Amino acid sequence: MEVFFLSHELSDLCLGKPPLKSLSTSATVAEAIEVLRSSGGESFVSVWNCDHSEFGQCQCVGKICMVDVIVFLCKQENLLCPSKALKASISNVFNEVDGLVVHLEPSSSLLDAIDLILEGAQNLVVPISQTKKGGLSRRKLQQKSLTINSHNGAEFCWLTQEDVIRFLLGSIGRFSALPAQSIDRLNIISSDVLSIDYSSPASSAVEAISKSLTQQTSVAIVDGDGTFIGEISPFTLACCDETVAAAITTLSAGGLMAYIDCGRPPEDLVRVVKARLKEKNLEKLLQEFTLMTSLTGDMSSSSSSDEESPGRSLTRSGKYARSSSYSAKYVRKAEAIVCHPKSSLIAVMMQAIANRVNYLWVIEDDWSLVGIVTFSNILKVFKERLEVI
The missing domain is CATH 3.10.580.10 (CBS-domain)
Incomplete structure (x- = not known):
């Protein structure tokens, strides 16, 4: 079984995954809402801190969804003045929690992914393509800084718990009698709700x-x-x-x-x-x-x-x-x-x-x-x- 976990790389799970729709940390709450509405079926949008200079780096620092926005707007001061709240930076909205979003290479193993998820990672950011840095001019990068999908010539997807479970389900026959056991016998029902x-x-x-x-x-x-x-x-x-x-x-x-x-x-x-x-x-x-x-x-x-x-x-x-x-x-x-x-x-x-x-x-x-x-x-x-x- 260990061979199964180690032999499969994350690139196997990334096949067919679309590039991430991204949002800059400089965006406002109103701009985040606009991107979320046009996200094409994705509930979450990745948030990036990018340096588009010649030797700059891009880092996904978190993710945001409409729930983050709703919880932010429910604060008393924002209920009293929603228009002001919509102009606030998204840095006030999403939680930049260490380990919640983690970068991994496509060559990382399935076991690496599971270990990180069990440690608290929700999304694993994996590069899926690389283009010439000159493919987008600096002027265009600046114009698209709020929603750009390419990060210094690279595109990324992310893998979730659902992706890993779906992959395991496709190979469930390898796991002997485990799948047929009841969830109470496996002791995986949590009463902490x-x-x-x-x-x-x-x-x-x-x-x-x-x-x-x-x-x-x-x-x-x-x-x-x-x-x-x-x-x-x-x-x-x-x-x-x-x-x-x-x-x-x-x-x-x-x-x-x-x-x-x-x-x-x-x-x-x-x-x-x-x-x-x-x-x-x-x-x-x-x-x-x-x-x-x-x-x-x-x-x-x-x-x-x-x-x-x-x-x-x-x-x-x-x-x-x-x-x-x-x-x-x-x-x-x-x-x-x-x-x-x-x-x-x-x-x-x-x-x-x-x-x-x-x-x-x-x-x-x-x-x-x-x-x-x-x-x-x-x-x-x-x-x-x-x-x-």
Whole structure:
């Protein structure tokens, strides 16, 4: 098995990967929003510190997504003056955490990648092509400094936990009986989950949302009995726009779940948000919110009724609308993805890959929340099996 991990280089995983869309550290929050909107399906955009002089170097220092922007806008001073917040530097928004984004060579092994991921790396930046430095004039480099994809003649892609899991799944037959074992037997269900009560203010979940983004997990919404109702997913929020900050400020956790899970907000919730912003004297945020919602189209075509929102359903008690939406950039309606403690490892891997998530919620038959299983926990199992052998 060790030969398998060492014989595969990262270049094998990079085949067909598109070049990174990049953002300069000198960009503003408004410019970051513009790049994210035109990112072509990517939720994250890489952030670079580049020196385009003759002997200068380029370094990816982090990544940014709409969730970073939303959390930044939810700060009290930014709620009072959103226009000023949009002019701020993105250095105030994304976390430049050591080890979160790591540069690696294409010749690095799969085992190197797994080791770094288990140490906390989320994205591995790998060069995929090299062109002549003269291919772009310095003048053009300066003009495109905010969104340039070529870094002193080089292009990069990045590899994620999902890429590694997908690659392992393609060679799952090499791992003997491991894939058929249940996740509870493998002891990879974590009970350390981020959660919030259904009726709690959504604003009280901002810190948990930010933490879930760093952990590549999500925030569970539960009732007083620990019943799993749904989730506030950073991956869903990454598909929204900056006006969600207004919804977080005014709605409950359950209301926010409904607000972000329907593709576009239901008209009744839009009215609630506007009314509560007015009550809180957040006039500037109300103006920004009204402008943005008017630009997204006629909200009246959106309805919160069960008949017109077939993805939503009630719990057995009929009290709550269970989350029915996990949004990737190109999938606006799906479920909060769940599994059972007795689910097999391979079933969990396939379910996560099929739904483009890095985690699955683990629940019992009565929908009580057991915990969460993540890609990093799964990779740890493969690494431990290698060490045993």
